Amino acid sequence: MEEILNIQNLSIAPRNMPSRLLVNNVSLTLLAGKTTCIVGESGSGKSLTALSVMGLLSSQLQAKGSIRFQGQELTSLDNKAMQTIRGAKIGMIFQEPMTSLNPVLTVGYQIGEALTAHLGLKGASLKLRVESLLQQVGIPIERANSYPDELSGGQRQRVMIAMSIACEPALLIADEPTTALDVTVQAQILQLLDELKTRMNMAMLFITHDFGVVADIADDVIVMFRGEIVETGTKNEVLKKPKHPYTKALLDCVPDAEGKKLLKPIDYAWLGNAA
């Protein structure tokens, strides 16, 4: 299978405190047509890892290591070269559909922006492409003239997805895309992303803290804890037979829908010795 993204020994630290590693020696590989979930608690470094792929790290942070996308080294690219990749070959969806859309522009215009910038589409051909994208994400095409505040949360997230896949990227990064949504809407969005991934043969990097979502969407799973990868494996390996004590402890915290499980909070002191 085609390798899309290869991260080797990525470390991220604040520029003024290089010894404090927020992401520590992370390596991972993403394949076309596969969804890889990064799971972890807040502060585990999962979002920083994703942002560094997009070249969107805060200027106060310094990344070291190698990020190869379709064979091309991204870390050495300047901002201009990065702009031809970001939004075109790598798409990204953020958590909050409210804050990531511009309230004074119609959603049709916002979806079209990337198409004009990267593919030079204009006029009738642009309109046609925007309408086809809206259809793909399940929004009526008349909605192209609506503003974000006229849409529900789920519809806004669909618009975000349309924007991110507009240029048919090889890699889609989704940072907690369903956390702000109601459960029934979440289920629909997860299904949509899964369909798009399969149809477009994209690699998907899906960041979440919810093991239920992992069970629904992942092929492979990466568990991060305090900036390090503590476990990787296929979905069944990690969810059914976790090896690392942290993964086990994290799974023990998740209430189940059957109500059989006794919750067990993580004993970090004990984990420190075991890990």
Added chain:
Amino acid sequence: MSDVILQANNLVKIYTQRSGRFGFSSTQVKALDDVSIALKTGSTLAVVGESGSGKSTLARCLLQLHPFDSGEVFFQGQDLARLEGQSLREVRKHLQMVFQDPFASLNPRMKVSEIVGEGLLIHKLGSVEEQKEKVHQMLERVGLEVTDAQKYPHQFSGGQRQRIGIARALVLAPKVVVCDEPVSALDVSVQAQILLLLKELQREMNLSYIFISHDLRVVRHIADEMVVMNQGRIVEQGKVADIYNAPQQPYTQQLLNAIPGRKAA
């Protein structure tokens, strides 16, 4: 019915919204449409629904934080809607609330001792020394340290702040606590800690909880009974185990089927 501590009958709450050109006309939204619930002493009643279903409106109407249009709320046999002023304040001691966002619900300019002790001060319970002692006991009970009393909210993590919010609600030894999405802003490991803490405190202090949540896994874990709300109406109510095993209404089935990870499990 002697073991019912809080009961609401036929609550109706209508919001009027401006609509039409220039807002000249108005439409009415029924946030609560003939809602009746009963909370048994020492048990947990979960209110479940999606955004806009009216679950938070219900919580606020139960505590008389919002006036409602018609219906009644009985707390230990007293109709709360008929109380006002001093007598309402007297009852409020027994009705407390834990909020969703531990970052927004604590005053950043107040020390933890002031936040937790404010209720004691307002209700004039005990001398200054006794109040201080009570605040310290409560902090330790929710898993914080006595030295934390002198700190400000920003010095704590999300989970610790939620513990402060719980201490504030429980320091008055209330009978009913309304928890409005108390764990949805927290990491799963912290969520598990807070859920266990709430359960322990319930046993110790014989608390009755109204637990508002959109997370059906959390509800399954903490609640005894539940009501499912949709567009201001109660769609289904009953024992949690019964509803999860055999949901009667299509809407409830739809909600339960949408629980992430259920298909894969």
